[in-house]
Amino acid sequence: MGCNEKIIQHCRVVSETVLDIAESILESGTIIDLELVRLGGLLHDIGRSITSDINHGVEGARLLREKGFPENLAKIAERHVGAGIPLKEAKILGLPAKDFLPQTLEEKIVCYADKLVSGKKVTDIEYVINDFAIKLGPDHPSIERIKKLHTEIMSIINS
Incomplete structure (x- = not known):
């Protein structure tokens, strides 16, 4: 399995960002598996060693x-692509x-x-929403899903 250096750097930054978010969540009193999220951040794009398209989540899970x-x-x-993909969209996109x-x-x-x-740069939710709007x-519907995800995570951190 081999990903290019840009993907590896991206995964390292995602893992660092995951740990920052996870630590804030732990401080709120919510229990999470720190090692799982750390590894998830590092390995979420492992499927990009096979394909760079929307199937990389499925391929990564298979690997x-x-x-x-x-x-x-x-x-x-498997579930990190976009802001998650519901069954109806998965069928349209040719996913399982x-x-x-x-x-x-x-x-x-x-x-x-x-x-x-984005790449190896940490952005904010406004950047993500704008990026989704430009690309999609x-x-x-991914825009509403990422907003909902943001709200859910922020509400846990701020509880």
Whole structure:
């Protein structure tokens, strides 16, 4: 398995961002698996060693399962694309017919942190929303999903 240096650097920054978010969540009293989110941040884009398209989450999960990694780590890779992808959109996009929305808090943290990191630069939610609007269109449902993810994570941090 080999990803290019840009992807590796991106994953390192995502992992650092994940840990920052996770530490804030832990300070709020919410229990999360720090090691899982750290590894999820590092390995979420492992599927890019095979493809750079929307299938990289599915491919990453497959690779992690084949290599014997835990299922909860494979699901982080599988569910981090976009702001998650519901069944209906997955079918349209040619993905396996299932729901790819992040479910656990650990999955949500990695998905969210990945969106905040553009290349190796940490951005903010306004940047992410604008980027989604430019790339996907201003009314794309992913925009509402990322806003919801942001609100959920911020409400946990601020509780």
